[in-house]
Amino acid sequence: MALFKMIHLLAALVWVGGMFFAYVVLRPAAVETLQPPERLRLWDSVFRGFFHWVWLAIGLLLVSGFYLVYLYGGFAHVPRHVHIMLATGLAMIAIYVYVFFACYVPLSVHVSKQQWKEAGEQLGRIRKLVGLNLAIGLLTVGIASLGVALA
Numbered sequence: 001m002a003l004f005k006m007i008h009l010l011a012a013l014v015w016v017g018g019m020f021f022a023y024v025v026l027r028p029a030a031v032e033t034l035q036p037p038e039r040l041r042l043w044d045s046v047f048r049g050f051f052h053w054v055w056l057a058i059g060l061l062l063v064s065g066f067y068l069v070y071l072y073g074g075f076a077h078v079p080r081h082v083h084i085m086l087a088t089g090l091a092m093i094a095i096y097v098y099v100f101f102a103c104y105v106p107l108s109v110h111v112s113k114q115q116w117k118e119a120g121e122q123l124g125r126i127r128k129l130v131g132l133n134l135a136i137g138l139l140t141v142g143i144a145s146l147g148v149a150l151a
Contacts, residue, residue, distance in 0.1 A: 001068065001071055004064045004067050004068050004071075005064075005068065007060055007064045008060070008061060008064040008065055008068065010060075011056075011057040011058075011060035011061045011064065012057070012061060012137075012140075012141065012144075014053055014054075014056075014057045015053075015054055015057040015058070015061075015092075015137065016134065016137035016138065016140075016141060018050050018053065018054070019130055019133060019134040019137060020134060020138075022046065022050065022130065023127075023130055023131060023134050026046065027127065030042055030043070036116055036120060037114070037116055040107075040110075040111050040116060040119045040120065040123060041111060043107070043123055043126075044107060044108050044111040044119075047104050047107070047108075047126075048108070051100060051104065054096060058093055058096070061089060062093075065085075065086065065089070069082065079147055080147070081143050081144065081146070081147025081148075082147070084140075084143050084147075085140055085143055085144055085147070088136050088139060088140040088143070089140060091136060092133050092136050092137060092140070095129055095132060095133045095136075096133060098129070099125075099126055099129045099130065099133075103122050103125045103126045103129065104122070104126060106118075106122050107119050107122035107123060107126065110122060
């Protein structure tokens with residue numbers, strides 16, 4: 001069980017920590033130092049690498065999370081905070097899937113065609129949705145921490 005808890009925690013750290021770094025550190029630095037075409041190329045490259053890790057993290061979170069619920073005897077036997085974590089996690093996954101397919105894929109196409117205005121519009125959408133997902137992710141980490149402490 002400890003191994004699956006560690007896998008679950010590490011996957012969450014990769015995803016939420018990556019969003020925190022990108023949103024709070026990388027984004028302001030990129031705006032401050034790069035012109036739009038270079039900034040858009042940077043984000044296309046950053047997302048390409050990071051999103052591979054997010055897909056892996058999502059898979060690990062789902063497998064480890066559902067396996068841990070199974071070990072506890074199913075959803076009827078887990079504390080309320082586990083149900084809340086599942087709901088917020090599924091919301092994050094839905095937002096991420098939308099960001100990937102509806103925003104990132106078009107962003108990447110626009111960057112490859114040097115369509116900077118259109119790429120910038122997609123990056124703006126991604127920024128807002130990553131901000132939302134980061135807030136939900138931090139809330140989920142808080143719920144997990146408080147839930148474990150109270151259980």
